[in-house]
Amino acid sequence: MGGIFVIKGFKGRGRRRPFSVEARLAEHVDRLGEEHPPIPVDSADYTMARPELLARAFGPVLTYMSRVELEVERNVLELNLLLPDPPAVDRHFYADVWLPQEIHHGLLLDRLQSLAGLPPADPDLTSMAFSYRVLGALGRWSAVQDVSRMLYYLTGVATEQSAILAYNKLHQGLLHLGERAVATTVVAPIRRQEPGHFAYYKIAAQGLWTELTGWQKWLVGTLRRHTFEPVGAYTKKQWAEFGAVMHHLGITTDGEGGLTRYAQQIGRVEMELLWAMRRGLRVPTYVVDSLRSAARLAAAERVATAGS
Numbered sequence: 001m002g003g004i005f006v007i008k009g010f011k012g013r014g015r016r017r018p019f020s021v022e023a024r025l026a027e028h029v030d031r032l033g034e035e036h037p038p039i040p041v042d043s044a045d046y047t048m049a050r051p052e053l054l055a056r057a058f059g060p061v062l063t064y065m066s067r068v069e070l071e072v073e074r075n076v077l078e079l080n081l082l083l084p085d086p087p088a089v090d091r092h093f094y095a096d097v098w099l100p101q102e103i104h105h106g107l108l109l110d111r112l113q114s115l116a117g118l119p120p121a122d123p124d125l126t127s128m129a130f131s132y133r134v135l136g137a138l139g140r141w142s143a144v145q146d147v148s149r150m151l152y153y154l155t156g157v158a159t160e161q162s163a164i165l166a167y168n169k170l171h172q173g174l175l176h177l178g179e180r181a182v183a184t185t186v187v188a189p190i191r192r193q194e195p196g197h198f199a200y201y202k203i204a205a206q207g208l209w210t211e212l213t214g215w216q217k218w219l220v221g222t223l224r225r226h227t228f229e230p231v232g233a234y235t236k237k238q239w240a241e242f243g244a245v246m247h248h249l250g251i252t253t254d255g256e257g258g259l260t261r262y263a264q265q266i267g268r269v270e271m272e273l274l275w276a277m278r279r280g281l282r283v284p285t286y287v288v289d290s291l292r293s294a295a296r297l298a299a300a301e302r303v304a305t306a307g308s
């Protein structure tokens with residue numbers, strides 16, 4: 001699944017990563033490219049036993065995830081705008097490996113939802129936030145570049161972890177419905193490609209974190225706290241849609257416990273890096289708060305729909 005957050009652009013190169021991190025990332029990207037070519041859309045078996053039931057149970061999930069997967073095309077435009085001169089391995093990753101894989105995830109899900117009688121995906125491939133240009137100006141200051149890159153990696157970590165968990169739940173749910181063909185030939189192959197993305201961002205985030213100074217770390221935490229959003233949720237409507245995704249995946253059906261566990265998994269890496277000194281805290285508060293808001297918006301919408 002896609003999704004980026006960057007707050008400024010590069011002018012010239014920042015400090016280089018320690019060789020071991022750079023080398024690990026390069027090797028990782030090469031392996032991902034070799035072992036995980038984009039999944040051909042025609043390779044899947046879209047046979048469904050009860051498409052209407054599938055659409056009712058998981059329609060909001062397919063709609064949301066196909067959109068977010070296809071919006072990576074816009075995410076790369078945003079990256080090019082904001083990071084015109086990123087480390088070569090980052091560009092190789094997102095342009096040559098991540099982008100084509102994610103787009104194919106979107107195409108597979110879109111084919112599935114169309115065949116299940118749902119409307120086609122409607123990704124927004126063009127609107128870039130004004131803040132990108134404003135914050136891009138800050139990129140002239142190289143110490144700020146590192147802060148932005150760190151935010152990009154942390155967003156990647158949380159996004160890919162969300163995707164892994166969502167595809168796990170979707171896979172289980174489809175099997176439970178008796179939809180073996182699409183579970184094993186659409187969702188399972190997509191799910192296999194997400195951990196490689198997660199690992200990339202995790203290695204990159206851990207590597208860069210060790211190079212940041214105190215005020216940079218403080219700024220990363222502060223910005224993260226104020227800008228965290230669930231993957232693909234840029235508007236209030238999309239927050240509610242994300243809440244509906246959690247509902248349909250059963251994440252929020254057992255009340256607060258499921259939501260907290262989901263937040264803990266999404267926030268684990270940044271909890272360890274950014275907030276390790278806050279003993280007793282198990283998940284960054286802003287992660288669980290944002291998921292809670294999304295769940296609340298979705299619940300309000302369900303009540304409104306039921307009453308209308």
Ligand SMILES: [Fe+2]
Pocket residue numbers: 001002069101102105163190194
């Ligand atoms: Fe994906």
Ligand SMILES: [Fe+2]
Pocket residue numbers: 001002102160163193194197
């Ligand atoms: Fe991904």
